[in-house]
Amino acid sequence: MEQIDQTLIERYLAQELTPAERANVESRAQRDPQFRNELEEYTLAIEALKLARREELKNRFRQRDKILDLKNNRGGSVKRVSFWWLAAAAGISILVAWFFMFTPERSIDQAKNDNQKKDSLEQHQNTLVINDTVESGIPPQYAKEEPVNTPNTKNRGQEIFAENFTPYKDDAMDPTSRGEVEDMKPSEKFQLAYWEGEYKEALAAFESMDPSEKQNDNFRFLYANVLMALNHTNQASLILAGIIKNHKSIFGAEPYLYLALCNIKTGKEAEARKNLQAYLDTPDAVQKERAKKILEGLK
Amino acid sequence: MTAEVMLRPSFRHPGLHVMEKEHQTANALILSLSQGNMSVLDNLYDDYRDDFFRWAGQRFQVKDRDDLIDAWHDTMIMFYEQVRDKKLTHLTCEVKTYLFTIGYRRLLKMHDKSKRTDLVDTFDANINIDQSTNVYESEEVNEQQQTILKNAVKELPEKSRQILMMRFMDGKSVPEIMQVLGYASENAVSVTLSRGLKKLKEIISERMASEKEWNR
Numbered sequence: 258m259e260q261i262d263q264t265l266i267e268r269y270l271a272q273e274l275t276p277a278e279r280a281n282v283e284s285r286a287q288r289d290p291q292f293r294n295e296l297e298e299y300t301l302a303i304e305a306l307k308l309a310r311r312e313e314l315k316n317r318f319r320q321r322d323k324i325l326d327l328k329n330n331r332g333g334s335v336k337r338v339s340f341w342w343l344a345a346a347a348g349i350s351i352l353v354a355w356f357f358m359f360t361p362e363r364s365i366d367q368a369k370n371d372n373q374k375k376d377s378l379e380q381h382q383n384t385l386v387i388n389d390t391v392e393s394g395i396p397p398q399y400a401k402e403e404p405v406n407t408p409n410t411k412n413r414g415q416e417i418f419a420e421n422f423t424p425y426k427d428d429a430m431d432p433t434s435r436g437e438v439e440d441m442k443p444s445e446k447f448q449l450a451y452w453e454g455e456y457k458e459a460l461a462a463f464e465s466m467d468p469s470e471k472q473n474d475n476f477r478f479l480y481a482n483v484l485m486a487l488n489h490t491n492q493a494s495l496i497l498a499g500i501i502k503n504h505k506s507i508f509g510a511e512p513y514l515y516l517a518l519c520n521i522k523t524g525k526e527a528e529a530r531k532n533l534q535a536y537l538d539t540p541d542a543v544q545k546e547r548a549k550k551i552l553e554g555l556k
Numbered sequence: 557m558t559a560e561v562m563l564r565p566s567f568r569h570p571g572l573h574v575m576e577k578e579h580q581t582a583n584a585l586i587l588s589l590s591q592g593n594m595s596v597l598d599n600l601y602d603d604y605r606d607d608f609f610r611w612a613g614q615r616f617q618v619k620d621r622d623d624l625i626d627a628w629h630d631t632m633i634m635f636y637e638q639v640r641d642k643k644l645t646h647l648t649c650e651v652k653t654y655l656f657t658i659g660y661r662r663l664l665k666m667h668d669k670s671k672r673t674d675l676v677d678t679f680d681a682n683i684n685i686d687q688s689t690n691v692y693e694s695e696e697v698n699e700q701q702q703t704i705l706k707n708a709v710k711e712l713p714e715k716s717r718q719i720l721m722m723r724f725m726d727g728k729s730v731p732e733i734m735q736v737l738g739y740a741s742e743n744a745v746s747v748t749l750s751r752g753l754k755k756l757k758e759i760i761s762e763r764m765a766s767e768k769e770w771n772r
Contacts, residue, residue, distance in 0.1 A: 263750060271724055272642070301764075302756040303724055305705035309717075310725045311633055312706065314597075318629045321601055329606070 262292065266299050353491070410524040417554050418522040421547060424482040425511055426452070444470050451479050456486040474499075474506040481515060494519040510539035514548055526555055582647040582654075589639045592726050601632050604652050608659055616663055623666060631659040640725065700767060708759040716752030723749055 268274050269282050286293040432449045441449065447462035463471065463480050470476055477496050484493035497516040500506050513536035520529035533552045536542050589596040608631075609624050618624050635655060638644035647654055709717060719737070722728040728736070734745045 263754070267750065267753065271727070298757045298761055299753065301705065301760050302708075302753055305709050305756060305760060306720055306724050307637070308702060308706050309709040310721065314633050314636065315629055317594075317598075318601060318632060321598060322605075322625060325602060325605060 262295070266296060269296075270299060270303050410526060414521040414524050414526065414529075417551060418518055420554075421551050422485060422515075422518050422522075424451070424454075424456075424486050425478070425508065425515065427543075443467075444476065447476070448479070451483060456483045459483045460487065474503055475508065478506050478508045478512055478515075481512070485515065485519065490519045490522050494523070510536050510542040511544070513539070514542070514544055517548070517551065521551070521555070530555055582649075582651045585651060586639055586644060586646060589636070590642065590645075590727075592728075597632065597636055600635075600651060600655070601628075604655055607652070608656060611656060612659060612663055615660070616667070618663075623663075627659050627662045627666060630662045631655055634658050634662075640727070701764065704763040704767065705760060708756055708763060711759055712752060712756060716748060716755065719745065719749050720752050720756065 265274075265282060269279065274282065282296070286296050430448065430452060432445065432452050443462050443465035444467070447459050447466060450456070450459035450462055459479075460483050463476070463483065466476070471480075478500055481493040481496040481500070484490070484496070494516060497512045497519065500508075500512045501516065506512060513532045517529040517532035517536065520526070520532060530552065533548050533555075536548050537545055537552070542548065585596050585600070605628055608628050609621075612618065612624055612627065632655070635644070635658060712720070719733060722733050722736070723730070730742050730745050730749070733739070733749075734742050737745070739745045739748075
């Protein structure tokens with residue numbers, strides 16, 4: 258068969274011919290037995306490809322069945338424990354609310370610079386202990402927001418927060434080179450979900466991570482951002498304060514900025530100013546313009 | 557032939573604008589799938605699988621859950637093939653209704669074939685889908701030949717197989733394949749493509765001839 262015929266048949270099989278060209282091919286197949294035979298053989302080759310694709314799809318669906326069945330089974334166990342989560346969460350929420358209502362406010366800088374810093378630090382460390390308890394014991398969706406200083410301050414704070422908060426991202430965090438989601442470790446799923454802005458999924462993935470990873474301040478910084486995105490500002494504040502105290506995070510001064518945003522949202526403007534100033538005083542801060550703008554907004 | 561689904565007049569109701577919006581969504585999904593977005597298929601699969609099991613389970617006394625799974629797999633494959641082959645370009649009903657109708661017919665076919673499932677009642681989805689949607693084209697090819705065809709593809713070099721799948725199953729043009737697979741020229745793609753297709757045709761012809769000889 259001539260090359261021109263094969264090209265014609267290829268285009269016919271790829272459904273790229275015009276109706277007139279198609280009719281020509283079919284008409285020639287009726288008249289020319291050799292051409293018809295070629296066309297039939299090539300059509301069988303396409304049929305083979307269709308069968309191969311069908312096999313691929315069946316394998317794909319079998320994989321999805323596994324995932325769906327697993328999800329359905331997990332769903333059942335979640336339902337069984339949800340009542341106990343709720344009961345425990347309600348109890349601990351009351352304790353957390355009580356804690357915030359009766360604990361004096363302190364910023365990280367106050368804790369550093371104040372003459373009473375020893376007392377303050379101890380108080381702060383107590384806070385972090387409670388933070389750890391909260392993290393391990395209460396699903397964040399049940400965490401309660403702290404009381405407000407004054408309604409006006411909080412309204413303004415919420416506006417500033419809304420204008421300026423976007424979860425921290427930089428190019429080094431881009432996980433696009435990773436493999437299939439089902440093969441990922443919880444920490445990889447967490448990073449992927451975070452990068453894609455799926456914060457509820459990121460939260461669920463974080464909760465499935467190894468305890469040692471959950472103590473890692475780099476993951477904790479992103480986790481704090483997730484909590485902020487999901488409106489769990491108090492819990493985020495406690496984590497960010499802990500990260501600042503530890504000085505182990507690769508995110509440098511960034512926790513100061515995000516802690517300041519938490520302060521602003523909860524109406525603690527004085528603390529926010531101090532944390533913003535601390536951020537601006539740090540050479541490696543990468544969002545200084547934003548910090549300056551926020552500070553201006555607070556004046 | 558285009559497997560368009562028509563609504564009967566009695567099915568139309570005052571909330572028609574809502575349905576039309578749903579149809580627009582369905583048509584957007586079909587368009588996206590026809591352009592090779594397989595996540596559309598995954599999402600439809602996930603969204604309606606369990607509903608289909610419940611719904612079909614009520615209508616048929618299916619003794620084996622695997623039968624329902626097989627029917628759902630076949631349903632989704634048929635839907636995919638209708639879209640890929642441009643036989644289904646738009647819907648005038650919800651995708652779910654369309655899928656369940658194909659699934660229902662698939663179960664009926666399995667019922668007729670194996671008598672393993674018991675039919676409970678008839679199903680009228682008020683839609684008109686061409687009966688040919690219920691039949692794989694390859695069902696006209698016998699089992700032995702199907703095995704030959706499947707094995708023939710496995711004998712191809714990986715690169716050839718990949719190019720042929722992209723060209724004839726995913727509907728990619730030669731320039732698109734060149735870009736995706738990083739070929740230096742369109743001619744290089746065309747040559748590999750033609751050789752691969754010819755090779756596949758030759759393997760099949762050879763195996764089919766041997767089978768004929770064997771069965772003589």
